[in-house]
Amino acid sequence: MDRETMTNEENYAFDLTGYLHIPGALTRPEVARLNDAIDRAGSLEGMLGWEGDLREPFRDLLIQPQLVWYLNQIVGHGFRLDRAPEILCDETCDTSAPLVGGNEPRDPALAYYYQNSRRFCEGVRVIWALSDVKAGDDGFVFVPCTHKSNVETPEDILTGEDDSDYLFQPELKAGDLLIVGLSVVQGMRPWQGEGPQRLLSYEYVGRGVIRSAGPGPESEKMPVSDRMEELTPEQRTSLYRPGYRDTTPPPTLKTDGETIALDESREIFHPSFLMKNPNSGIDAKEFYFWDLNGYLVLRGIMDEEWLAQANAAIDKFEDRIVVGDELARGSKSLAGTGRPLLGGLTQLPSPYCDSFRRMLAHPAVEHRLNWMGASGGRTGGGTAFCAVKGTSGHSLHDSNEPLNPGRGYIYQNGRSFCEAVTVTWQLRDVAEADGGFACVPGSHKAYYRMPRGVSSCDDHMGLVKHVEMKAGDVLFFMDGGTTHGTLAWKSDISRRGILHKYSSRNFNRSGGDLTHPEKRWGDLVSGMTDEQMAVMRGPDRDVFEKNVPRLEIADGSVVASYERGGALYSKEAPQGPVAKK
Ligand SMILES: [Fe+2]
Numbered sequence: 347m348d349r350e351t352m353t354n355e356e357n358y359a360f361d362l363t364g365y366l367h368i369p370g371a372l373t374r375p376e377v378a379r380l381n382d383a384i385d386r387a388g389s390l391e392g393m394l395g396w397e398g399d400l401r402e403p404f405r406d407l408l409i410q411p412q413l414v415w416y417l418n419q420i421v422g423h424g425f426r427l428d429r430a431p432e433i434l435c436d437e438t439c440d441t442s443a444p445l446v447g448g449n450e451p452r453d454p455a456l457a458y459y460y461q462n463s464r465r466f467c468e469g470v471r472v473i474w475a476l477s478d479v480k481a482g483d484d485g486f487v488f489v490p491c492t493h494k495s496n497v498e499t500p501e502d503i504l505t506g507e508d509d510s511d512y513l514f515q516p517e518l519k520a521g522d523l524l525i526v527g528l529s530v531v532q533g534m535r536p537w538q539g540e541g542p543q544r545l546l547s548y549e550y551v552g553r554g555v556i557r558s559a560g561p562g563p564e565s566e567k568m569p570v571s572d573r574m575e576e577l578t579p580e581q582r583t584s585l586y587r588p589g590y591r592d593t594t595p596p597p598t599l600k601t602d603g604e605t606i607a608l609d610e611s612r613e614i615f616h617p618s619f620l621m622k623n624p625n626s627g628i629d630a631k632e633f634y635f636w637d638l639n640g641y642l643v644l645r646g647i648m649d650e651e652w653l654a655q656a657n658a659a660i661d662k663f664e665d666r667i668v669v670g671d672e673l674a675r676g677s678k679s680l681a682g683t684g685r686p687l688l689g690g691l692t693q694l695p696s697p698y699c700d701s702f703r704r705m706l707a708h709p710a711v712e713h714r715l716n717w718m719g720a721s722g723g724r725t726g727g728g729t730a731f732c733a734v735k736g737t738s739g740h741s742l743h744d745s746n747e748p749l750n751p752g753r754g755y756i757y758q759n760g761r762s763f764c765e766a767v768t769v770t771w772q773l774r775d776v777a778e779a780d781g782g783f784a785c786v787p788g789s790h791k792a793y794y795r796m797p798r799g800v801s802s803c804d805d806h807m808g809l810v811k812h813v814e815m816k817a818g819d820v821l822f823f824m825d826g827g828t829t830h831g832t833l834a835w836k837s838d839i840s841r842r843g844i845l846h847k848y849s850s851r852n853f854n855r856s857g858g859d860l861t862h863p864e865k866r867w868g869d870l871v872s873g874m875t876d877e878q879m880a881v882m883r884g885p886d887r888d889v890f891e892k893n894v895p896r897l898e899i900a901d902g903s904v905v906a907s908y909e910r911g912g913a914l915y916s917k918e919a920p921q922g923p924v925a926k927k
Pocket residue numbers: 743825830
């Protein structure tokens with residue numbers, strides 16, 4: 347490899363989705379040699395031990411240089427093969443078996459770890475495509491982003507009863523390399539492609555991971571000394587040694603604080619402090635989707651009459667639509683004209699305001715806002731986004747990296763803590779070809795910076811999702827957590843999305859009168875210096891840059907700085923000294 351480390355694009359893609367696709371890692375002769383060996387062996391198993399030269403191409407792959415280079419960075423140095431390689435196909439896999447994996451409950455031996463630029467994906471499946479896999483062929487499938495899921499995978503996604511919004515089937519060419527985290531939800535579906543499916547799969551784990559026992563004779567039984575015979579079965583259990591077939595999985599000691607019992611089932615016993623709350627009024631699948639993707643769509647909230655009323659009101663005040671800035675920010679694919687907006691919808695004269703006022707404190711919507719970020723959220727009222735054919739897109743922005751507490755997302759102990767949610771009511775259908783809202787699912791948990799190509803959508807790496815909606819649907823997205831934006835509008839019929847930006851009870855994002863020290867404290871601040879005034883302000887706009895008056899140390903003394911960076915300022919942020927002399 348002529349590069350020292352993976353590119354930011356590769357790190358970003360693996361971190362977000364839990365997989366990495368490396369096209370053309372094997373040459374045609376290398377693929378032919380592997381296929382030839384399989385054909386000659388007439389078997390789909392045990393290839394590392396096949397007779398004569400048949401095994402050599404599989405042993406070569408075990409430490410293929412490009413793979414070693416990637417696994418050193420993804421799994422960590424000292425990675426090991428956990429299980430003998432296998433061919434994934436209908437003959438060797440139970441294609442009716444439920445999918446496996448996911449991060450809830452967490453399996454520490456296969457999980458994804460990231461902290462201060464260090465990453466350990468403790469388990470990965472490495473797939474070498476020995477034949478092409480086209481869209482719709484099925485076979486090996488997985489659910490991207492689930493290596494970071496905080497919520498248990500709903501049963502019907504695992505069984506395939508209702509998985510269409512989640513499953514991803516990679517398209518591969520013979521010779522491609524696919525690395526998928528083992529904590530990503532994955533499995534097999536019946537093969538629909540032409541010819542046999544030939545995906546050669548190796549499972550690797552981190553250097554210290556205990557997972558499966560080896561098949562060698564020495565691994566069969568843990569040696570037991572005479573001294574151990576004198577112990578109770580429970581005491582012996584505590585002294586087990588890992589890696590033997592009779593200690594894999596390890597024995598379970600069930601406890602309740604008073605008693606202890608050896609459980610022969612060997613199922614994991616790991617008591618939890620919390621129980622699922624059946625009275626939360628949270629739909630499990632919605633919560634799973636929200637935590638996984640960073641957005642959510644509620645279907646059919648507005649009825650025909652309501653839609654007709656709202657659309658008629660916008661028609662009526664069409665002349666008030668203001669065309670704002672072009673927001674493609676240099677992107678080729680998003681380029682176009684300025685964005686048409688119609689604000690002040692709840693203040694329109696009666697009865698035109700009615701259909702927009704109904705959007706405030708709507709029970710179904712407010713309930714979601716409550717579980718997404720707790721009570722106390724607020725909005726400034728709705729704005730209609732009325733893009734016409736040729737209106738530019740809005741380059742994709744925001745994500746979990748860099749950290750932004752006031753607009754981020756955290757999951758903790760069964761709760762979603764999302765500090766900024768935008769709710770968009772759809773007054774018209776939005777099909778894929780139309781353009782409109784798009785986001786990067788999983789970006790609310792990103793640990794790497796968004797690449798420029800994703801922001802511009804000019805090189806989106808397949809990570810940008812356009813969300814199709816029907817008139818009457820309501821979209822929620824993490825505004826600040828999830829990378830989001832708009833694709834250029836291509837339809838002859840203009841866009842009609844009503845945006846309500848909700849901020850949580852915890853952070854201000856828009857200035858306001860009470861940012862001024864005198865308004866907050868009254869006479870108490872009279873006579874204070876500029877430096878003192880800087881810390882007497884009320885909560886102001888909270889974004890990345892230091893976009894408020896602030897204190898710095900210069901030559902050992904404290905000075906107030908009003909210097910402006912690139913970020914958005916509230917209109918209340920002063921440009922210079924404020925103290926009255
Ligand atoms: Fe935005």
